[in-house]
Amino acid sequence: MLDSSTESGRKAEQRLREEEIIWLTTVRGDGQPQPVPVWFLWDGESFLIYSQPATHKLRNIRANRKVSLHLNSDDEGEGVIRIDGTAEIDRSAPPATQVAGMIEKYRDAIARLGTTPEEFARSYSVAVRVRPRVYHVW
Secondary structure, X not given: OOOXXXXXHHHHHHHHHHOOOEEEEEEOOOOOEEEEEEOOXXXXXXXXXXXXXXXXXXXXXXXXXXXXXXXXXXXXXXXXXXXXXXXXXXXXXXXXXXXXXXXXXXXXXXXXXXXXHHHHHHHOOEEEEEEEEEEEEO
């Protein structure tokens, strides 16, 4: 787990709650990593990500559940956070509109896209749950 008793752990925890974009890296069948920026909600134990149904990342996850997540560094190249974990299609997750934290976090971004939370939830209808195994913070 993330050690929030350290300064770097506390900063990492805060960033995981506040950052808008995290990079999700899945692996294609030929072994090529595929990083993509995604919106996410961190609940302290797992990451919830919503995806459009016909994406490469979902196909990759179905074939290989091992993934990595990372945040961009700060302006000085510090604050690096990388998480190795396992992903699964979470059929029990509610639609994004029923996840208050997700809509609250991305309400302005959804509006900037010229859409509504309901349209977003219809388009990004597949929930992905990533459970961390290892954190790398520096």
